[in-house]
Amino acid sequence: MTRVKDIERVYIQAHASAVGREEGRGPYGACFDFHDESNTFGADTWEKAEGEMQGVALTLAIKKAKREEPIDFLFSGDLQNQCMASAHGLLPFGIPHFGLYGACSTLTEGLALASLVLDGGKAQRCAVVTSSHTAAAERQFRLPLEYGGQRPPAAQWTATAAGAFLLSHEKTHVKIAAAMAGRIFDGGVRDSSNMGAAMAPAAADSILAFLKDAHADASDFDHIVTGDLGTVGSALLLRLLRNEGVMLSNHVDCGCLLYDLSTQDAHAGASGCGCSAAMLSAHFLPLLEKGEAKRILFLSTGALMSPSSVAQGENVFGIAPAVLLEHVP
Amino acid sequence: MTRVKDIERVYIQAHASAVGREEGRGPYGACFDFHDESNTFGADTWEKAEGEMQGVALTLAIKKAKREEPIDFLFSGDLQNQCMASAHGLLPFGIPHFGLYGACSTLTEGLALASLVLDGGKAQRCAVVTSSHTAAAERQFRLPLEYGGQRPPAAQWTATAAGAFLLSHEKTHVKIAAAMAGRIFDGGVRDSSNMGAAMAPAAADSILAFLKDAHADASDFDHIVTGDLGTVGSALLLRLLRNEGVMLSNHVDCGCLLYDLSTQDAHAGASGCGCSAAMLSAHFLPLLEKGEAKRILFLSTGALMSPSSVAQGENVFGIAPAVLLEHVP
Numbered sequence: 091m092t093r094v095k096d097i098e099r100v101y102i103q104a105h106a107s108a109v110g111r112e113e114g115r116g117p118y119g120a121c122f123d124f125h126d127e128s129n130t131f132g133a134d135t136w137e138k139a140e141g142e143m144q145g146v147a148l149t150l151a152i153k154k155a156k157r158e159e160p161i162d163f164l165f166s167g168d169l170q171n172q173c174m175a176s177a178h179g180l181l182p183f184g185i186p187h188f189g190l191y192g193a194c195s196t197l198t199e200g201l202a203l204a205s206l207v208l209d210g211g212k213a214q215r216c217a218v219v220t221s222s223h224t225a226a227a228e229r230q231f232r233l234p235l236e237y238g239g240q241r242p243p244a245a246q247w248t249a250t251a252a253g254a255f256l257l258s259h260e261k262t263h264v265k266i267a268a269a270m271a272g273r274i275f276d277g278g279v280r281d282s283s284n285m286g287a288a289m290a291p292a293a294a295d296s297i298l299a300f301l302k303d304a305h306a307d308a309s310d311f312d313h314i315v316t317g318d319l320g321t322v323g324s325a326l327l328l329r330l331l332r333n334e335g336v337m338l339s340n341h342v343d344c345g346c347l348l349y350d351l352s353t354q355d356a357h358a359g360a361s362g363c364g365c366s367a368a369m370l371s372a373h374f375l376p377l378l379e380k381g382e383a384k385r386i387l388f389l390s391t392g393a394l395m396s397p398s399s400v401a402q403g404e405n406v407f408g409i410a411p412a413v414l415l416e417h418v419p
Numbered sequence: 420m421t422r423v424k425d426i427e428r429v430y431i432q433a434h435a436s437a438v439g440r441e442e443g444r445g446p447y448g449a450c451f452d453f454h455d456e457s458n459t460f461g462a463d464t465w466e467k468a469e470g471e472m473q474g475v476a477l478t479l480a481i482k483k484a485k486r487e488e489p490i491d492f493l494f495s496g497d498l499q500n501q502c503m504a505s506a507h508g509l510l511p512f513g514i515p516h517f518g519l520y521g522a523c524s525t526l527t528e529g530l531a532l533a534s535l536v537l538d539g540g541k542a543q544r545c546a547v548v549t550s551s552h553t554a555a556a557e558r559q560f561r562l563p564l565e566y567g568g569q570r571p572p573a574a575q576w577t578a579t580a581a582g583a584f585l586l587s588h589e590k591t592h593v594k595i596a597a598a599m600a601g602r603i604f605d606g607g608v609r610d611s612s613n614m615g616a617a618m619a620p621a622a623a624d625s626i627l628a629f630l631k632d633a634h635a636d637a638s639d640f641d642h643i644v645t646g647d648l649g650t651v652g653s654a655l656l657l658r659l660l661r662n663e664g665v666m667l668s669n670h671v672d673c674g675c676l677l678y679d680l681s682t683q684d685a686h687a688g689a690s691g692c693g694c695s696a697a698m699l700s701a702h703f704l705p706l707l708e709k710g711e712a713k714r715i716l717f718l719s720t721g722a723l724m725s726p727s728s729v730a731q732g733e734n735v736f737g738i739a740p741a742v743l744l745e746h747v748p
Contacts, residue, residue, distance in 0.1 A: 091489040093515055095541050135731055159422040163600055171500040172725035173520045177603055177736050186422055186600035187738065188528060189723075191502045191520040199517060203532065210539010212424050230727070271492055271515035274506055394518075396501035398559070402464055407506050409516065 092271045094303035094414075100205045101418070102257040102264040103157065103215070106150035107371040108143045109158060110224070110250025112356075116349045122251075123150050129225065129250050137170060140223035140252075141179025143364075144168070147254035147371075148183065148219050155256050161185050162213035165204050167196035168221045168363055169248070171230060175221055183254035185217065194289075194318050195272060195392030196220045197253065197367045198411040202269035204257050205413065214258060221252035221367075231282070231397060244284040246361035249348055253367025256345025261418065264378045265387075268304065268414035272296055274394065275408045282400040285393035286323020286345075286358055292408030293391050294330040298411055300387060301336065308338050312383040315374060316410070317366035318345035319392035320359030344369035352381070366390040378417045386415045393405045423599045423632035423743075429534045430747070431546070431593040432486070432585040435479035436700040437472045438693070439553070439579025441685075445678045449591070450701035451580075452479050458554065458579055466499060469552035469581075470508025474691075476583035476700075477512065477548050482586050490514050491542035494533050496525035497550045497692055498558060498577070500725075504550055514546065523618075523647050524601060524721030525549045526582065526696045531588050531598035534742065543587060550581035551691025560611070560726060573613040575649045576685035578677055578747040582696025590747065593707045594715075597633065597743035601625055603723065604737045611729040614722035615652020615674070615687055621737030622648060622720050623659040629716060629741055632664065637667050641712040644703060645739070646695035646719035647674035649688030673698035695719040707746045715744045 107122045114125035124146050131142035144166065149210060164183065167190035168175035192199040200218035207213050225235055233239040257266065277291035293316050301308060308314060308331075320329055324343045331338055334405040344366045345359035370388065377383040394407040436451045443454035453475050460471035473495065493512065496519035497504035505518060521528040529547035534540050554564055556577040562568040606620035611725065622645050630637060637643060637660075648656055653672045660667055673695045674688035699717065704711040723736040 091491060091543070137727055137731065138733075156584075158476040162420060162424075167520070169501075170725065171727060172498075172522065173721065174723070174725045174728045174733075177723040178728075178733070181603045181605055181736060184602055187603055188532060188600055188740075189520040189738075191518040193501065201619055203517060203536075206536045207532075207539065210536065210541045212535040212539045214420070247659075271517055273513055274510045274516055276510055363649070394501065394503070394506040396499065396503045398500060399503045402466065404467075404503075404507070407510060409518075411517075 092303040093299045094268050096268055097205045097266050098211045099259050100208045100257055100266045101262040102261060102375060103260055103262060104155035105255045105371040105375055106147050106152045106154060107368040108146040108252045109368055113185055113249060113251050113348060118372055121183060122368060130336035136225035137174060138178050140175035140221050140226050143252040144175060144179035144219050144221045147252040151254040151256050151416045154405060159215050159219050161217050163188055164217045165190055165200035166219040167191055180283050192409055193392030193394050194361055194363050195390040195409050195411055196303060196363045198390040198413050201413045202271060202411050205266045205269045208257055216257045219254045220363040220367045222248050222364040224248040224250045227362060241357055242283045243357055245357045246285060246323045246345060246359050247356035248362040249360045249365040251364030251368035253371040261263055263418050264375055265416050265418050266413050267416045270300055270412045272411040276405050279406050282395055282406055285361060286320040287326055288393045288406035289319055289391040289408040290323040290326035290330060291393060292410040293327050293389055296389055296410040296412050298334055308336055311340060311387045312387045314338055314341050314387045316343045318361040319343045319391055320345040322358045381417050384417045388413050388415055421632040422628045423597050426534045426538045426595050428588050429537045429586055429595045430589060430591040431704060432587045432589055432591060433480045433484035434584045434700040434704055435476050435483060436697040437475040438583045438697055441683060442578060442580050442677060444748030446681060447701055451697060465552055465554035466503060467506035468505050469497060469550050469555050472581040473504060473508035473548050473550045476581040480583040480585050488544050490544050490546050492517055493546045494519055494529035496520055498556050503588045516526055521738055522595045522669045522723050523690055523692050524719040524738050524740055525692045527717060527719040527742050530742045531600060531740050534595045534598045537586055537609040545586045548695045549579050549692040550582045551693035553579045556691060557571040570686055571612045572686055573651045574686045575614060575674060575688050575690035577691040578689045578694040580693030580697035581699040592747050593704055594745050594747050595742050596745045599629055599741045601738035601740040605734050606737060608735050609733055611724055614690060615649040616655055617722045617735035618648055618720040618737040619655035621657060621739040622656050622718055625718055625739040625741050627663055637665055640669060643667055643670050643716045645672045647690040648672045649674040649719055651687045674693040708743055710746050717742050717744055
C-alpha cells in the first residue's frame, strides 16, 4: 500500500477567496476576491461572521465557474467548536454535506477527499470550503481580542479568511494529480502558543512519505507549500527534513506570506484553516494557471488540540494531508 | 444528479463495539464486545477515556477481521470540541486519517465516505470509528454530571459507546449498497435539550430523498433505522413523513433501544455518535449477517450546535447521512 493515491482526472474548475481587514492590508491584499474591512461580513457575532465569509467565498467560486451542473458533495470545515461556522454559512446552499475536522489542515483534507471521490467516478462535481476567523478563534482557544492579552513570540495570528474550490472532471489548467491523508503525529509539544512546533513533525512525516511513495526528489516540485507552520515551524521543518537527508530549497509557508511580518504584528505568522485556503486561491493557483509553476506539493497543516485538552496539559498533535497540484498546458 | 450513490462492491469486513456501564446494563448489554463498568477505560480524564474506548473498538474490529492488509484510510469522529477523542484514541494506530464532524451523524457520514472512496477503487480497506462519552459530552455541552442538574423530559442521555467498522472489497454477508450525504437542515428548534426535534426534519428530508432517488417504497426495507432521535424525535419523524404521504411501519431508532427507558432514567432516549455505532455493530449487523434482515436503510442523525451557538441563541440544525445495508447470501 502506498499512502499517496494517484488522481487521474480531477481539475480545479473555479475558486475564490474572502478575507478580513488585516489580510486585505497584507502583501497579497490585492489578490483576494473579497475583503471586509469590518471583519463582520454583515453578521452580529464573530462566529456567524465566519460562516458568512464561507458563504461569500463559495458564492463567488460558483459564479466564476459559470456552470449549471449541481454539486454532488460539499466538503467543509473550520476551527469553531463543532464546526459551527460551516453549518451556519453553508446551510443556505442546501448541498449534500460532509463536515470535516482537521484543524488548520482541513483544506487539503477536503481537497484530498473530494479528489478521491471524484476520481473514482462517484461524483461529477464537488466543492471544498474552509475558513477561520481571528476573533472567533482567539476567544475560543485563548482569550477574547478585547482582553488585549500579550502573545508570546512563537504565537501565530489566526487568519480571518476563507477559500472555496470547485472540483470536477472538466479539463482546466490545474489538475490534482495525487492525494494523501495525514497521520496524527505527537511531537511532544504542550505549548498551545507554539503550534508551528506541534505541526512541523507531521509536515515532515507527510513530505517524506510523499517523496518516498512518489519516487520523487524535493527538487521535482516548483514549490513545496505548507499551510501555517509560521516562522518557528518552518525552521523546524527544514531541520527535521535535513536530519533525514532531504534539503528543501523550494519550501514556502502560507503562514509566512499572508501578513507582512515586519509591520503587521502577527508574531510567528498566520494560521487557521482559512490561511492556506485563501493563499492557495489567491496566489498559488494563479501561478499554476499561468504556467509560472508546473508542480506544487501542497500540505495544509493542522494542530489538533482543544481548549479542554490544553487545560488538561495534553500534548498538541499535528497532521498534514497533501495534494499534488499540476499545471495543465 | 441523484443524491443516492449506488455502491457496487463494498462489504463490512469486521466490526466491534465498546460501551460503558449504563449501556452494559441496558437491553443490548450482552451484545456489545466490551464494556467498562468504570466508564474510564483506564484513562485519567473522561475526554481521554472516550479516546481509549475508540481504541478498544478499533483493536477488536481489527482482531476479528484476521487480515494483515494495511488500512488505507481511517475515518473518525466524536462530539468533543475539535474531535479530541479521535485524535487521542487513534494516534497510536498510525493510520492515514480523515477527521470528520457530523455530530451524532458521524457514523453514517464516515460509512458513506469510506464506501465512496472504496467503491471508486481509490482504497482497498478503510476503517470507520465513532464514539461519544456521557461524562465528556455533558460537561462540555451542558453541565458536569457531578452537578446533578435536572434534565427536561425531551433531553437524551449521551451514550458512552464506540463502534468500529472495517470495510473492504472482500465479499462478506453484509454489503453497503448505497450511500448518501445529508443536507444541513434548520427546523427552527432552539432548545438544545430537545435534539430529537432538531434532527427529525433532517431525517425526514434524507428518507424522502432516498425513497425518491432509489424509486423505493418504505416497505422495501426490513427496517429504516435512525441514529438517535429518541422518543420525541421519532414521533416527530413519523408525523413529518405522514404529512408527505409516507407511512413508516418499520422505523426503529437506536436512541430508543440502547437503554430500558422505563428503568434507566434516560428520559427521551440515548444520543451521541457512539449510540448508532454501537447499536449497528451489536444488533443490526448481526441481523443482516444471519439473514434475519435483508435490507436496512440506516441513518445516523446529527444535531449541529455548539456551546457558543446555544449561548448565542442560535437554532440547532440537523443532518442525516444514510447508507443502505444489504444481506448477501
